[in-house]
Amino acid sequence: MPVGNGNGQTDYNESPPAVDERPDGAGVDDLSAERHKVSLSFVQAPPDEVLVGGELNLTLCVQCPSGCDLTGHTLTIKGPEPILIDGLELVEFDGKVGKTAPVTIKVPPKLGEQTWTVLCPEAVGEDIIHEEESLDFSFTVKPHPTSMAVWNVNSPFVVGEDFEIIVGVKCGLGCNMGGQKVVVIDHEGNEAASGQLGDEVYSAALDLYWTAIKLKAPDTVGGFIWTAKFPEPDGHHHECDYHFSFSTTEPPDCEVTVKLTDKETGDPIANAQVTLRPKLYIGFTDEEGEVRLHVPRGEYKLGINAAKQAPRGIEYKIGEVPRVTRGYEYIVYVPPENAESLTPFERTYQIDEDTTIEVELVGIIEPPEEDTL
Ligand SMILES: [Zn+2]
Numbered sequence: 249m250p251v252g253n254g255n256g257q258t259d260y261n262e263s264p265p266a267v268d269e270r271p272d273g274a275g276v277d278d279l280s281a282e283r284h285k286v287s288l289s290f291v292q293a294p295p296d297e298v299l300v301g302g303e304l305n306l307t308l309c310v311q312c313p314s315g316c317d318l319t320g321h322t323l324t325i326k327g328p329e330p331i332l333i334d335g336l337e338l339v340e341f342d343g344k345v346g347k348t349a350p351v352t353i354k355v356p357p358k359l360g361e362q363t364w365t366v367l368c369p370e371a372v373g374e375d376i377i378h379e380e381e382s383l384d385f386s387f388t389v390k391p392h393p394t395s396m397a398v399w400n401v402n403s404p405f406v407v408g409e410d411f412e413i414i415v416g417v418k419c420g421l422g423c424n425m426g427g428q429k430v431v432v433i434d435h436e437g438n439e440a441a442s443g444q445l446g447d448e449v450y451s452a453a454l455d456l457y458w459t460a461i462k463l464k465a466p467d468t469v470g471g472f473i474w475t476a477k478f479p480e481p482d483g484h485h486h487e488c489d490y491h492f493s494f495s496t497t498e499p500p501d502c503e504v505t506v507k508l509t510d511k512e513t514g515d516p517i518a519n520a521q522v523t524l525r526p527k528l529y530i531g532f533t534d535e536e537g538e539v540r541l542h543v544p545r546g547e548y549k550l551g552i553n554a555a556k557q558a559p560r561g562i563e564y565k566i567g568e569v570p571r572v573t574r575g576y577e578y579i580v581y582v583p584p585e586n587a588e589s590l591t592p593f594e595r596t597y598q599i600d601e602d603t604t605i606e607v608e609l610v611g612i613i614e615p616p617e618e619d620t621l
């Protein structure tokens with residue numbers, strides 16, 4: 249069903265077509281011909297918003313109140329460029345309304361509101377003149393939505409030292425963002441560094457165009473929030489930003505070696521996550537069950553998380569109930585005194601010099617959460 253209306257309906261009602269009132273200069277044809285005022289509309293109203301680079305699909309209708317068949321008559325669409333479409337022919341007539349074929353127009357790459365005009369020029373026939381009519385319509389051209397992320401922020405950083413982060417940007421419509429500029433703004437609002445996105449996405453899981461950016465940590469100890477920014481680049485993409493936080497520490501002067509062994513077998517425990525807090529220092533044990541962390545002097549809480557998948561066929565007990573592993577269970581390494589609660593190792597140390605901490609843990613089979621027995 250047609251929607252919208254031409255803007256000439258009132259003119260038609262206000263201009264009396266009576267022949268004897270016409271000015272003397274009117275031509276003979278004009279005096280004898282009937283004048284019809286057509287109305288213009290769309291089969292479907294154009295959208296209010298179009299993304300830059302997008303298209304408008306329009307089908308126009310022309311209706312003469314007297315029911316004239318205007319097939320073959322042509323329309324023009326005008327926009328910021330003088331003429332967008334010319335010779336748009338009415339190809340269908342259903343007895344009341346004439347219709348054009350659908351037409352697709354690429355929106356000019358200019359942001360903001362645009363007003364276009366559909367023009368139905370005057371058509372002079374032998375007995376009937378169809379008067380010129382026009383229809384304006386407006387829409388807003390918007391940039392593509394974008395989003396960004398920052399990762400590999402391996403805080404804390406030593407005061408005044410260089411560090412590197414990865415900044416990624418994605419267009420919601422999947423444009424290649426390679427070559428676009430990104431900047432990093434520090435906590436005082438100054439540009440700390442800038443970079444250019446590469447031509448390939450980071451990974452299937454992180455489909456962002458990315459670049460590594462080198463930065464220099466502030467000279468003071470503390471916590472900081474900086475902002476990675478994708479500034480309005482090309483008029484086609486929305487700007488966006490991403491805040492990331494990190495902390496700085498004094499230069500490390502102590503090496504802490506943590507060595508993990510299985511109390512029952514004497515084997516080293518590899519691939520365990522070892523942390524020192526409150527500022528997070530993090531590492532993983534090697535095949536020898538060892539990891540070295542470099543920290544400033546101070547008091548630290550040492551935390552150890554270690555687990556591995558249990559092989560099938562090991563006998564164990566839950567309470568007094570004997571069980572055999574079926575391949576869904578984990579062996580969790582905890583201090584012997586935590587064998588019941590399975591609470592990971594955690595203890596506080598004062599670190600004032602290079603220190604080696606040896607920890608013996610026991611491997612306890614943790615039953616699967618969804619127990620189907
Ligand atoms: Zn007509």
Ligand SMILES: [Zn+2]
Pocket residue numbers: 392419420421422423484485
């Ligand atoms: Zn895009």
